[in-house]
Amino acid sequence: MLQRYRAAALAALGLAAVCAATFIVPAVAQNKPSAALDRVKAAVQKTLGAEAPVQSVARTPIPGLYEVAVGGDIIYSDEKAQYVIVGGNLVDTKTRQSLTEARQSELNKVDFAKLPLDHAIKYVKGNGSRKVAVFSDPNCPYCKRFEQMLKTSSIDNLTVYTFLYPVLGPDSDAKSKAIWCAPNPVTAWHDWMLDKKAPPTPAAKCDDNAVLQNVALGRQYNVTGTPTIILSDGRRLPGAVPAEALEKALATIK
Structure with a gap:
């Protein structure tokens, strides 16, 4: 079932539906100052609107691409929120593991x-x-x-x-x-x-x-x-x- 925050994000972007895509990348980390993450968060929040509250932003192994936690879901964005990936799956080619699923599991953990x-x-x-x-x-x-x-x-x-x-x-x-x-x-x-x-x-x-x-x-x-x-x-x-x-x-x- 499509999660309500993902649906809100899609609606904010004028999209009715999106097919899941898989992005294969090597596990290479990049360092970004927290100020950059704050800018991304503000830009994405402005784009999505109040119906899709952004919880956190983190860097990804892809330079210029950021992980954005929206509710229990994850989307990806550039720094200016000009381009947003909704329903994507980021995969580490070395471990063959989905970084998206791992992060969603971590974000959605319950005590x-x-x-x-x-x-x-x-x-x-x-x-x-x-x-x-x-x-x-x-x-x-x-x-x-x-x-x-x-x-x-x-x-x-x-x-x-x-x-x-x-x-x-x-x-x-x-x-x-x-x-x-x-x-x-x-x-x-x-x-x-x-x-x-x-x-x-x-x-x-x-x-x-x-x-x-x-x-x-x-x-x-x-x-x-x-x-x-x-x-x-x-x-x-x-x-x-x-x-x-x-x-x-x-x-x-x-």
Whole structure:
């Protein structure tokens, strides 16, 4: 899913869509004074406008090309913001690694210990020794696919903290609050996501403020698509990743 800040950047530049491009460069660093970075930041911010707040600017291995962090996304610009690359992928030819993906992963890291887990639905498989958090919308088909994968795959010894994140419309908000306020939120969540069984009508005095706080939390962490999976080491896995990819990612956590 196209991230909202990238979309804002595209809109500011008068572009409706852009194809991802890959730029192959050698790993050669250049030194620039911080004043140059400040000038780039000001120029890019002026070009993109207030809808796409620039968080930081850093040099790249390509002379004259700067990395610009916009929300959880990365774009590239020259010093005067006359030319902007949106959706590009910078690759180190020596290591064959994407510098763009590495920087996005670093920028989007989350301190798992600071997540308000009491606002999440807790589901445990096996001994629950491995932990992930997931931002999910009850009307998101990819979230349902992810839940189905968790149920049917061999992934075990996992604790899943699901943050109800209703971003697809009013019905998502109503369903999220009904699920959160159900006598057994885990059962209500799985009944809906796996079996299309609607959650019960919540009690009049139910405190559903956690759902509202989850939306604010997701925006704080630039969660722009569902499901967004957060590993216990802070890394993100966007989308309904297959079981093999999730297992591989979990195995790398020390």
